[in-house]
Structure formats: C-alpha cells, structure tokens
Amino acid sequence: MPSKIADIRLVASHPEVYEPCDDSFALVDALLSDRANLLKHQPSLCLEIGCGSGYVITSLALMLEQETNNGIHYFATDINPDAVAVTSETLKAHGVHAEVMNMDIASGLEDRLAGLVDVVVVNPPYVPTPEDEVGQGGIVASWAGGEDGRSVIDRILPVADKLLSEKGWLYMLTLAANKPLELCGLMRRKGYASKIIVQRSTEEESLHVIKFWRDPDSEVQIKKAAANRGNPTSVFSRFSLLSFSGNGNASSK
Amino acid sequence: MRLLTHNMLSSTIKGVSNGFPLTIEAAKVVEKQVDMNSDFLKNIFSKIEWKPFVEAAKTLGFSELPEEDVQPSLLDSHEFLTKFHHALLEIHLEEGALVCPETGRKFPVNKGIPNMLLLEDEV
Ligand SMILES: C[S@@+](CC[C@H](N)C(=O)[O-])C[C@H]1O[C@@H](n2cnc3c(N)ncnc32)[C@H](O)[C@@H]1O
Numbered sequence: 001m002p003s004k005i006a007d008i009r010l011v012a013s014h015p016e017v018y019e020p021c022d023d024s025f026a027l028v029d030a031l032l033s034d035r036a037n038l039l040k041h042q043p044s045l046c047l048e049i050g051c052g053s054g055y056v057i058t059s060l061a062l063m064l065e066q067e068t069n070n071g072i073h074y075f076a077t078d079i080n081p082d083a084v085a086v087t088s089e090t091l092k093a094h095g096v097h098a099e100v101m102n103m104d105i106a107s108g109l110e111d112r113l114a115g116l117v118d119v120v121v122v123n124p125p126y127v128p129t130p131e132d133e134v135g136q137g138g139i140v141a142s143w144a145g146g147e148d149g150r151s152v153i154d155r156i157l158p159v160a161d162k163l164l165s166e167k168g169w170l171y172m173l174t175l176a177a178n179k180p181l182e183l184c185g186l187m188r189r190k191g192y193a194s195k196i197i198v199q200r201s202t203e204e205e206s207l208h209v210i211k212f213w214r215d216p217d218s219e220v221q222i223k224k225a226a227a228n229r230g231n232p233t234s235v236f237s238r239f240s241l242l243s244f245s246g247n248g249n250a251s252s253k
Numbered sequence: 254m255r256l257l258t259h260n261m262l263s264s265t266i267k268g269v270s271n272g273f274p275l276t277i278e279a280a281k282v283v284e285k286q287v288d289m290n291s292d293f294l295k296n297i298f299s300k301i302e303w304k305p306f307v308e309a310a311k312t313l314g315f316s317e318l319p320e321e322d323v324q325p326s327l328l329d330s331h332e333f334l335t336k337f338h339h340a341l342l343e344i345h346l347e348e349g350a351l352v353c354p355e356t357g358r359k360f361p362v363n364k365g366i367p368n369m370l371l372l373e374d375e376v
Contacts, residue, residue: 044296069288084366099258103369112261
C-alpha cells in the first residue's frame with residue numbers, strides 16, 4: 001500500500017501564506033524515503049518549525065499513521081498568524097491532529113520541551129535577501145533569509161539542538177546558496193552526523209534535504225582533532241568529504 | 254490547545270525569570286475523543302509538571318486528577334491512566350488566554366491556537 005501524504009487539493013490557502021512548492025515537495029519526499037526508518041525510530045514527539053500551509057506536518061502525520069493510536073504527537077509553529085490558521089485547517093481536512101502555535105521558531109517551547117523531541121522538520125525561509133527583509137512578516141517571512149539565506153536557519157539550528165532528544169533527528173531543507181556543507185560543519189561541532197538524503201535541481205534552484213542525528217563519535221573526533229592539530233578547519237574539510245559521499249535521491253539513513 | 258501543550262509552554266518575555274506555568278483563562282473548552290496509548294502516557298508521565306497540570310485541568314473543568322502522592326506506580330492503574338489521558342489529550346482550550354505568571358501579560362488563544370508572539374520591546 002503506498003503511504004499517504006497530504007492531498008494538495010485539501011491544503012488550505014491564504015494570500016499571505018506560502019503555498020506548497022518544489023521545496024515543500026522535496027522535504028516530504030525526503031521524509032517518505034526515510035519513512036521505514038522513521039517508523040522503526042518510534043518517535044513520540046515531532047515538531048515542524050515554520051509550518052506554512054501545513055502540507056509537511058500533515059504529510060508526516062499521515063505517513064506515520066499506521067494505526068490510529070500509535071502514540072505519536074505533533075507540534076507545529078509558525079511566526080505568521082495566517083499560516084497557523086491555514087495549517088490548522090489543512091490538518092482538519094485530512095483528519096489528523098497537531099498542536100499548532102503562533103511563535104518565533106520555538107520560543108515558548110524551548111525550556112520545557114528541551115531534549116524531548118524525536119523528530120524536527122524544517123523548510124526555512126532560505127532565499128538570500130537584504131537583511132532588512134527578514135522579520136517583515138506575512139508572506140515575505142516565508143522566503144526572506146538574509147545574507148546567504150542563513151539568518152533564520154542559523155537561529156533555528158541551536159534551537160533544534162536544544163529540543164532534540166538523545167535519539168532525535170532533524171530534517172532540514174536548504175538551498176545551495178545556504179552553504180549546506182558549512183551547516184553540516186556547524187552541526188558536526190555540536191555532535192551531529194549528517195547526510196544529504198534528497199538532492200534536487202529545478203530550473204531556479206538547487207535544493208538539498210539534510211538529515212542530522214546525534215553521533216557520539218563525531219563529538220569525540222572533533223575534540224581529539226582540535227587538540228591534536230589546534231585547527232578546526234582541517235577537521236571540517238575532512239568531514240565534508242565524508243558527508244557528501246552519498247548523492248542523488250533517497251537512500252536509507 | 255491540549256493540556257500537554259500547556260504543560261510545555263512558557264512565557265519568554267524579556268526580564269521574566271520563571272515564565273512557567275502560564276495561568277489559563279478559559280472562555281471556551283472543547284473535548285475531542287482520542288484513542289488511548291498507554292505507552293505514550295507512561296513515557297510522558299515523568300516529563301509532566303504535575304501541580305500545574307492538575308491546576309490547568311481544574312480551570313478547564315476537570316477535577317478528577319489526584320493532587321498528592323503521584324507516584325509512577327499509579328501508571329499501573331487503568332483508572333488513573335484513563336483520567337491522565339483525558340486531561341492531557343482530550344480537553345482543549347479553544348478560546349481564552351494564557352497569562353504570564355510574572356508580568357500578567359496575556360497571550361490570546363483563538364480557535365485553539367495560542368499566540369505566543371512577543372512585541373519588539375518584550376524580546
Ligand atoms: C519556505 S516556507 C515553508 C512552509 C511549509 N513548511 C512548506 O514546506 O510548504 C517557510 C515558513 O517559515 C515561516 N517562518 C519564517 N520565519 C519564521 C520564524 N522565525 N519562526 C517560525 N516560523 C517562521 C514562514 O512564515 C513560512 O511559513
């Protein structure tokens with residue numbers, strides 16, 4: 001039986017809310033390709049940051065719903081008040097539930113939900129723009145990413161690190177301009193391994209979905225290497241080669 | 254908004270040292286039936302701040318949760334699990350507000366969605 005994802009005809013819309021697009025589809029495809037792993041992972045709490053229309057969180061809930069009471073609970077946040085309303089409608093139209101909240105990244109959840117989230121998914125505002133477009137709100141907030149499209153991404157990563165449980169996974173969509181290698185390096189220094197699980201070029205953009213997971217080894221290696229060489233950049237370049245060994249579409253973790 | 258969510262939300266206004274728990278002002282409460290999953294309840298139990306949870310449930314009109322001596326052994330009781338499940342996942346704050354315990358600032362809840370956005374001078 002093919003697994004279910006959100007039906008685009010049932011996704012609610014609003015002029016100020018980002019409509020599912022190539023990036024949204026790439027992220028959902030990445031989750032689908034990793035679905036068997038996700039089911040084995042037995043997540044308990046999942047969170048989407050920047051849920052927009054609700055297409056991604058609804059798809060995640062549908063694809064993991066093997067039985068009705070599987071004990072998986074979903075949270076979704078967005079900074080745009082119209083987006084949270086639309087997400088709520090999209091979820092309802094598909095008969096699934098997520099707790100939807102209007103907030104900046106996960107500001108109100110960081111304390112109490114720290115270390116409890118098993119899956120975080122993010123399709124951030126990733127388009128390089130002048131810095132003053134970031135935080136303008138409305139539809140602009142759905143794409144305006146500041147320098148290298150990294151302004152919001154760079155604020156999300158430490159939050160995701162804080163929220164993720166020991167076994168937690170982060171799925172993040174990025175654009176080539178966001179310097180995905182550098183992002184992997186940043187997360188490596190926080191103790192995460194990473195892998196690109198979907199790579200896709202459209203006419204306008206080259207998109208990657210990166211999966212991050214805590215890897216005790218990488219933390220140790222980083223410390224050792226830093227101590228031996230006192231030169232973090234060499235660690236970084238070595239790591240880049242390793243991490244980018246996989247290419248093309250879905251492969252397991 | 255479920256009480257599970259209430260138990261995970263804090264006020265992060267600048268200068269607030271402890272923004273948890275938020276007080277609830279309830280204008281409309283709805284109940285939605287959900288199948289019970291005991292494993293989830295057993296796992297989440299130790300993460301719940303119990304007193305605020307009991308208070309919140311009372312504010313929403315459910316006062317059958319035990320207040321004292323809440324031990325993990327209670328999780329063996331089907332009766333307890335049923336009540337815990339109901340309060341945690343089935344009762345929703347649909348309309349109302351969440352109030353910051355230190356500043357009294359109200360975060361509105363409309364159509365079950367809390368608005369935790371801060372104003373510029375609150376960040
Ligand atoms: C590229 S859109 C993705 C929408 C949807 N997840 C999808 O894949 O179709 C990015 C979303 O992030 C939201 N967003 C931007 N900045 C945010 C922030 N600081 N906190 C929370 N959400 C934010 C935007 O409002 C927008 O809905």
